[in-house]
Amino acid sequence: MWILAEPSFEPTKQHHKETIFTIGNGYLSTRGAFEEGYPNDRRATFIHGVFDDAPIVVTELANAPDWLATQIVLDGEKFSLASGTVLAYRRELDLRTGVLRREVRWQSPQGRAATIIFTRFASLADQHLLALRCEIIPEFDGQVELRSAINGQTDNEGLLHWRPIAQGQLADGTVFLRTRTRKSGIELALTMRVSGSDTATTTFWDVENVPTLQQVYQAQAGVPIVVTKFVGVATSRDDANPLELAHRHLQAATGWDEALAAQQQVWAKEWERCNVEIEGDEEADLAVRFSIFQLLIAAPRHDPRVNIGAKTLSGFGYRGHAFWDTEIFMLPLFIYTAPDIARNLLDYRYLTLPAARAKARAAGYEGAWYAWESADSGEEVTPTWVPDFHDKKKLARVWTGDLAIHISSDVAYAVQQYWQATGDDAWYIERGAEIVLDTAKFCAARAEWLNDRGCYGYTDVIGPDEYHDHVNNNAYTNLLAQWNLRAALETLAWLDQHAPQKAAELRQRLDLTPERLQHWQTVAEKMCVNVSPDGLIEQFDGFFKLKDVNLADYEPRTKSMHEIFGIEGANEYQAIKQPDVLMLQYLLREHYSDSQIRVNYNYYTPRTDHTYGSSLGPPIQAIVACQMGDVAEAYEHFIRAARADLRDVRGNAGDGIHAASAGGVWQAVVFGFGGLRVHPDGSWDIQPRLPQHWQRLTFRFTLRGKTYTVTCYPDGRYTTA
Template sequence: MWILSETSFDPTKQHHKETIFTIGNGYLSTRGTFEEGYPNDRRATFIHGVFDDAPVVVTELANTPDWLATQVVIDGEKFSLATGTILAYRRDLDLQTGVLRREVRWQSPNGRVATLIFTRFASLADEHLLALRCEIIPEFDGQIELRSALNGQTDNEGLLHWRHIAQGQLADGAVFLRTRTRKSGIELALVMRLVGDAALTTTFWDVENVPTLRQVYQARSGTPIVVNKFVGVATSRDTGNPLELAHHHLQRVTDWDQELTAQRRAWACEWERCNVVIEGDEEADLAVRFSIFQLLIAAPRHDQRVNIGAKTLSGFGYRGHAFWDTEIFMLPLFIYTMPEVARNLLDYRYLTLPAARAKARAAGYEGAWYAWESADTGEEVTPTWVPDFHDKKKLARVWTGDLAIHISSDVAYAVQQYWQATGDDAWYIERGAEIVLDTAKFCASRAEWLADRGCYGYTDVIGPDEYHDHVNNNAYTNLLAQWNLRAGLETLAWLEQHAPQKAAELRQRLDLTAERLQHWQTVAEKMCVNIAANGLIEQFDGFFKLKDVNLADYEPRTKSMHEIFGIEGANEYQAIKQPDVLMLQFLLREHYSDSQIRVNYDYYTPRTDHTYGSSLGPPIQAIVACQMGDVDEAYEHFIRAARADLRDVRGNAGDGIHAASAGGVWQAVVFGFGGLRIHPDGTWEVHPRLPKHWQQLTFRFTLRGVMHIVTCYPDGRAIVA
């Protein structure tokens, strides 16, 4: 299935639908708000890298001027779904082409009837071009007025980020708006042109910060009026003269059909590399394609200075900040389908190494400690305080920026995965190896010798399970750091053999003395981890002594266990936000037998807050369940992840797409049900385990430059093309 549809308008679901009907092209995204507006909408277009200072959250993506703004006046009455009568309504997002279409048959308060069709897309063929078509079919004779603007009066939920610079009309009739962020000083230019049926009159309204073109048409019953709005967009991150660049991209436009054809061709190329088809389950088929689409429209194809935020570019949630979500949950899709995008995202981590080093140094450590929340510079932008769950008048301390050290090993892991899958030695030598080495340097520096136990560990940390803070020896943190240290040693040995000059440079620049490297080896060999005789790994020191909890006793509920117990109270219980240990075993699959995974799966699964905990947990849980052969249970976790945004399972989809969950959905299908396993030596295998109602699963992936198309069947067969 390719079409996400809405067949009636429900104002109570307005913000949720704005999120899931987001369009984009990897340069920017625009939420699915209505062209004409609606009361309390969250209109937003976000452009990668356009951050500006903000209180509490440090910095945020600045909501750019509204390019959609289009008012239709029907015989003197403004078209709005908040007035008049909706006689028919339908909205479709075509995931195959990235085109959003809305058709409304509307009766004005005075009885005038017209059908209005709005079609829009952000061009994938030209990332600096936006297109909107307005088609009006009147059922009366009279007058129709169109007011199309570039509205600079936008904000981030009340916070103003833009200062008006200039506006006007160019020699060719195009209308422009120039504006600049207040603190970061990023200039933005938008240039608009209207093309379509001849108007009776066209007037330029030079309204400050809202330059507008007003067109008047003669309405004749049954005769369509079609107007196309094209907008060029550019920022000072792209060029020294954004207005000139935006105008250039607008000038090359000839007509709607040509741009739409280019859009379809560009998307066809994308889907050729990453499409997934599930036969026998329409909901799952649409959900996985929707998840892929949401990541594709946020994927920076031509910019290595940006990351993908936890809410992509689709909402105000997390202010555009990037987390480990990118490397662990989203990146695999790109690594195995669009490696050039994966490389861009990893380049961002390379370019922000100075900030990671500064963070480590400020805390008294060596190496690179990446920010838990990262924005344009890579500096730490995690808020220190947020409103308390139970009393919004009080503030609660946020510790992740201070204690979540696993982020550095997560980045290193992603670097190794990219290199393993692509064989991109040149990039690894030039950039990737340095990331792995400097994060290993941090892991060794941050490690503490615990004399009473005779091992190294990490005290006062937060693992992926954020229900528990200030813990000691979190298994995920410790063992991924152990992996990072060993990867660093292996990397240096590989460089010595394949790029000795680079090895010598990094040895000197990173001060990789023989004594330091020996210390890495010792820390890795003597890393603390609590493992029972049956293979059960304790999530962190003392976890088994916490109060056990039967989550079923709290059903039905609409809150997370974190909210129910409180931020401090949650530390006393074994209820977890997501299963750290299972995530660890998924990432380091080669290190664990099925029986070792089984004992941990059986222990941690009933203690995990699957429904209202982290959106990151269910897709990984699904993969591990598949590996254990529990396919029915795997499907329950998978479909929970698949519905996260489409059905607004957690009630917060209005804040933006759950990007990590979207990436996890793809992984659950490919690595879980498809059973794809990539080995460190570059070999691969598939062991399909399909849900009983799936008739067929087809997915594609690229390894070392070769694309493979795999079709899986319920009997466990797999055909590779």
């Protein structure tokens, strides 16, 4: 299944559909709002790295000027789905090519009818080029008017970020708009060229902040009018003269057919390395391909200074901020299918090491403590206060920026996974090793000796399960820090052997004295963890003493247990947002036997808020269920994740794509049902566990420069090529 289709227009689902019909090219993304507009739409284009100051949320991606703006007037009546009669409607996103097409047959209030077809794409062949084509087939003789604009009057849900600088026409007739963010001072330039029939009368309207080209056609019934709109876009982050750069890329677009062919060719290469096919389950087949597509259009290919936000570039949710979502949930897709993109994303973490060090230093620690929410600079941008669940007039304290320390080990883990899968020693020596060492330095500095326990631990933290804050010795936090410390010691030993000069440099620059390294070893050896004789790991100190809860007693419901209990009340119950312990065992799979995982799976699964908790939990739950052989149960968790955005199961898809869930869907298919396991030495094996109604699963992955194609069957057979 390659086509995401909307067979009829449902205004109540407008914002959800704007999200899932997002297009992009790794430089920017544009939500699926209508070209002509619609009341209360959330039209937005977000460009990587273009942040501006904002109250409460600190900084946010600035909603760029609207390049789609195209109004159609049929004999004096403006085309709009909010008026007249929609006689036919269909919208399709072709995931194979990244092209969005909408066809509407519309009758005006006064009875004039026409079929209008919009086609658009953000060029993956040229990240600075956007393309839109409008075809109008009138059913009357008369006049058709098109108003193609660059609309600079955009905002972020009421907050203005742009101050226009200049607009007009260049010598070749190109329309342009220059504007600048109000606080961060990033200049953005857009250039526009509109072409159609030579018989059109064209006029430039120099409307303030909305430069517009008006074209008037004398229409004949049944005779198509085709207009193409190309837009070039560039910022001062790309070039000192963004207008010149945007103009150059616009001039390079010779025609629609050529630009479309280039788009199709580049996308074909993308899918060659990452396509997944599921035969026997069309919903799953479409969902996994949709998930991959959404990550591909958000993945920066040419800029190492940016990350992928938790909502990609598809909505206002989380304001474009990046979390651990990238490293733990999204990055595996890129590591195993597009390692160049993975390296680019990890470069962002390397380039923001100074901010991570500054955060640790401000809290009184050594090493690198990465921001929980990160934007352009890598500084902490987690809001301190947000409106309370139960009373929006009150504010609730957000503690993750202060207490979620596991983010540093998450980044180090991703670095190691990339190195293990690619064998990219040069990058690891130059950049990756320093991340692993400096995060370990923070882990050791933050660790506390707990005299009454006789071990090291971390008090007053938040683990991945954010229903519980201010906890002590969160198992995920403690044991991933332990892994981080050991990985750092192994890294230094490896550098001593393979890059002694770099090892000596890092020892000196990071002050890695023998005493410090011995302390790392001691902290790792004596890390606190509460484990029962049968292998059950306590999520944090005192978790087993909390009130137990039967989540079934609260059904049916449409709210998370966090909302039901309240932020403070949730701390008193064993209901969890996502299972920290199972996540830990998934990441450190080599450290745990099946029986150890089973006892934790059986305990934490019924206490997890699967439907309304974290969107991050279900795909990991699916993988662990597969490992336990519970394939039917795994499928339930998988399909919940697969439907997160396509069916808007949480009711918040209008805020943007659940990017971590999208990455998790790919992992659930490849590592769960496909049973791919890659070992620390770079070897791999396959143990498929397919749902019975799946006839065949085919996926590709790249390991140390070689690409493999694996086909799995329900009976456990598989082939590789």
